[in-house]
Amino acid sequence: MFKKILRITGITLGVIVGIAILAYAFIYVDMRLRISKTYDINAEPIQVKYDSASLAMGQRLVNTRACVECHGKDLGGTVLYEDALLGTFVSRNITKGRGGLPDDFTVSDWVRALKHGVNRNRKPLFLMPSHELSQLTETDMAAIIAYCSQVPPVDREPREFTLGPLGYVLSEFGLIPLLPAEFTDHQIHFAKEVKREISAAYGQYLSTICINCHGPNLKGGESPVPGGKYVADITSTGNPGKWSHQEFITALHTGVTPEGKHLNPAEMPWTITKSFTEDELTALHLYLKSIK
Known part of the structure; x- marks a missing residue:
């Protein structure tokens, strides 16, 4: 038996x-x-200016759009996450230094990467948030390209991006947003301009930086980072919806909420939002409170 x-x-x-x-x-x-997979994408034409005003705007956008959070303060690339089961997640060197972008990297190559999440061979880039950046106006996209094209070269050979067994499984089921090119709207055209004012409309434009963590409806849910904490609802039905504009500004500038909670910048990147102006954060809060 x-x-x-x-x-x-x-x-x-x-x-x-x-x-x-x-x-x-x-x-x-x-x-x-x-x-x-090869994506049949042609980069939309864009006019890039390299004057001081455009470069200054580009530098600010590189900070407020979280480019430095992934690619490092010098944009020379860094290791984002390393785990035997998940893999080694790295960001590449996007300067013109050794190990970085080739000298013949064109504006069209930049547009394909930022707006579509694919490389110059039209293959998908890992973790490149094109679904967010595709919402940028032509002016803002051009400013980012201008600044990134002019940053001092950094000599840093990139490590290889690898997926471990668990990385493959979680990516297959969408629990890691490995290939944003798959859920980017590749048909969207550049908006020429967004009126920069204290309005919910401008707040909606700014909110694209929030969707990668808080979800398309900004209602939060499971963390996009494996093992990460549950992501908060930041709409009218969450805590931020109950805050005053000034409380919201203080929380995103200092990392301390009205309830006295200290936000972990690894989970809620207030180190990025502290670069937003009070008017920008007021506009963002107006939009978040408008979501029922």
């Missing part, structure tokens, strides 16, 4: 392991196909 139980248990475990191996094989092949 005992031998029979062991035999049945062994067969059962063997079947489970076999199914798991087959499932992982399918996931691995599917993810490799998605990673190697």
